[in-house]
Amino acid sequence: MSRFIAVFSSDLSLTLPVVQSLSSRVVLCPPDGVFIEVSVRVERDILKQLIERSDRSVVLKTGVASTRTAAFLAARFCSGSIVPAGKEREFSATFPIQPLFPYAGAHPDLFRVLDHWGIRTIGQLANLPERELSIRLGEAGLHLRRMARGEDTEPFYPGIAELEFEERESLDWAVDSLESLASILNTLLGRLCAQLQTHGKATDSIGLILKLDDRSSYERRLQLAYPMKDPKTLLSILRLKLQSDPPRAAILEVLLQAEPTRARTPQHHLFQPKTASNPELLPRTLARLQALVGDGNVGSPTLLDSHRPDAVRIRPFQLVDSTKQKREKRKSDPIDSPERELSTFLPIKPGVECAPLSLRRIRPPVPALIRPNQILVRAGPWRSSGDWWSGTSEAEGWSHDQWDIEFTDGVVCRVFWDHDRSGWFVDGVYD
């Protein structure tokens, strides 16, 4: 039989590591509490260890019961008490109903209604008839009544999704060199990765926030291609970022934030060198590329949901989880799959091989002065326009007449007449 220990702490950041070292079946109770699921035989031992291991400066309020609601009420009103199984309703009958409202997430108006009816204690609320309460207060009233009877309204899902991994360092004097900053980052990353390691997590997104001497702040978020927890690799990625995009003033405070994600174990190939199959090296490689060609120029292309020509965006490159990919492949509709697109390249005649044809874009499109004697064959126009509704600026909308033209030298280009700029432009070359 499972029991719950409710723990409310004056400093949850100090208590949480102790709680997690005692049990993995833990869930947060915002803003300052945590529930631990334990078996009935060890509840007293765990409570004792929790108090012994906790920092003496931290004030703890604890309660043990068979449900989380009863444990919550025990910790709030009678700290240190252990409620016997089946006695939850009698135990909390005399407690006031007001603290139950934030825990239940009930609207404060309900409290005023119950107060108007003369309902002051949890016992009085628990004794209200169910049907009549439902007619007058609806589902919210029934929810409160169930809690007043010491019942849990939601199943227990262990896990601390709200856990934050961040490290902060305020500096005594401003730092203006990368080397000095790197040594501070090294310390912070060491602590951050140790935290991640403790919780069996890794990170695929690192946030770097620097408070600068000129009262501005430098905020950057790095998306990593593979979840990692190696401080050396993360430091080299941050160094590359700071080299290519340095802050504009000296630094007064450093804050590092890591978004936790499931740690993956790389599977090495039997006949390949480890460097080739180690996915943890890829984020550093991508960081080097970003430092070379700039942000927004490295990643996976994504097509935008627009008819605008060349509506493409680059998003951070992520290593695809092969198992997840296979699952998606199984689920995906064969009509939308690229394999179906490939199957459209059928030979025009039996025995003739077919390759896809592509357009080599010219970004931005170049102006052209097209003379009729240059044109061999032309096809078009295909008119398209859009985004004219989105704003007043002419640059946001477009209105094109698109043509495919074979010039006398044999090159086939896609050109368009821009109605806004009244001119011909070359969009690309078919190749």
Added chain:
Amino acid sequence: MRGSQVRMLEKLPIPLSAQPDPREAVTCLSTGIEVLDTVLEGGLPRGKISEIVGTPSSGRTGLILSILAQAIAKEELVAYIDAFDSLDPSFAIKAGVKLKQLLWVRCGASQQKAFKAADILAPTGRFGVLVLDLTPIETPFKRVGGKRAPLSSWFRLQRSLQGTSTLLLVIGQASTAGSAAVVTVSLRRCKVQWCFASGEDSSPSLASLTPFFYGIWTEAQLLRGKHHGHVTFYSRF
């Protein structure tokens, strides 16, 4: 050493360190075009540099996309280093390239940066195919070219590819990698095919009918490789 000792040594198994490295066994990646694979004896060799060269509208980019699709079908990652920012991802999807597995590096019209990017990516061995697109912008109205890279740069790239299963594909107007490339395929546009509103192929002189651009007939010639030969294939939407 006496004869009996020599015979005894001959009977001993060869230690693993003295055996040929299995990584050195050259594997090939199919181009997706059967006739071209036949000429190339299975496809383009991995761990080496291969070149695809040709004039504008000769089907170079389409062939590259076909090769990328073949690698992606084998669940491999691919990278496209785009010196002049000319890749159109919508056409890549049509060719069967899954964009999630494609790393696109846009170099902002800098061949030097493209080379440096290839230098960074080639030794990692993470990518099945690495495309180095050095094709300059070439239209009847604008031509932007770059400098020819020194041969030593190509040999450095070739050295860094050794021991990996990465195929480095270079696209350009003319062969630049020289003897550092093991395969050079030259593409030539034979005929541009237009389809007219009647639905039948016709000569361009039938200007009264509405034409549609239909595709390009390409002749591929193997300039560098084990054998020489040429084949014809068709590129279309």
